[in-house]
Amino acid sequence: MKARREQIQEFVNELSGFATTAEATLKKIEEDLEGNKKLFSVFSERMIAIRGTSLQLELPHIAEIAGLSEEIAVRGTDAQTRPQIRKCVGALFDALTTIKHLLIHHDEETGEEQEILKNRLQATLRAFGGARPTVTADEIEALLRNRS
């Protein structure tokens, strides 16, 4: 099996494509906030891919920011006013920049700036109604058992 460092490097390289898509999506939303807000779903799809792979590679700080971004993007599709949509776009641009930085510097300790960003993302998400309810592995097992 490949060394973790090598795997992370591959992921960093792969992420540049995801980040480009995510960034282009945010720019499109910015051009027409109300008309293009449905594109938040493209952003959330990319964030879930980043979150899943980050969890697998034991990069919890990146996974956490990607997870918060995913939820904010999901809420963004339902945002009713231009200021709300703009707030989502702003938060997601910051999150994306931080994710890219953390991936390149994944060996370093997370700094105060990242903690501030996390708090800000959490506050933004709370303002939009919070994250969607999730299920644990045990609950999934129970759902599968109950089906059959």
Next chain:
Amino acid sequence: MLREEVGILVVDDVNTMRIQIRDLLKQFGFKKITLAAGTPEAKAALETETIHLIMADWHMEPLDGMELLRYVRNHPQHKNVCFIMVTAEGVKEKVIEAIRSGVDNYLVKPLTPVEIQNKVYGILLKKQVL
């Protein structure tokens, strides 16, 4: 059937994940592992390879893992292929949607070797592939 003969199709648009899952499966003695970067590639692989188990990510562009699951379950030749959704998606309504659509099991990332072993062997034994 011996585990060396079991055909497994791993579908994920993140190369890092495909490699990780393949390496974990190899650790458990599976040898016939096909990798696909998306649903169209997976559909093509189903026509050229003998596949007993699909392990697919949910969130892929342009066609996601649910599209692949529905395709498989509605396909006369492939409808009984074992299907495990491998995803970071833990939102309750989404999990229920996957279960209702006929997924055999569900693995939430991060995957551990023990979980993969339990779920892969579990479904292959249940469906009498092994």
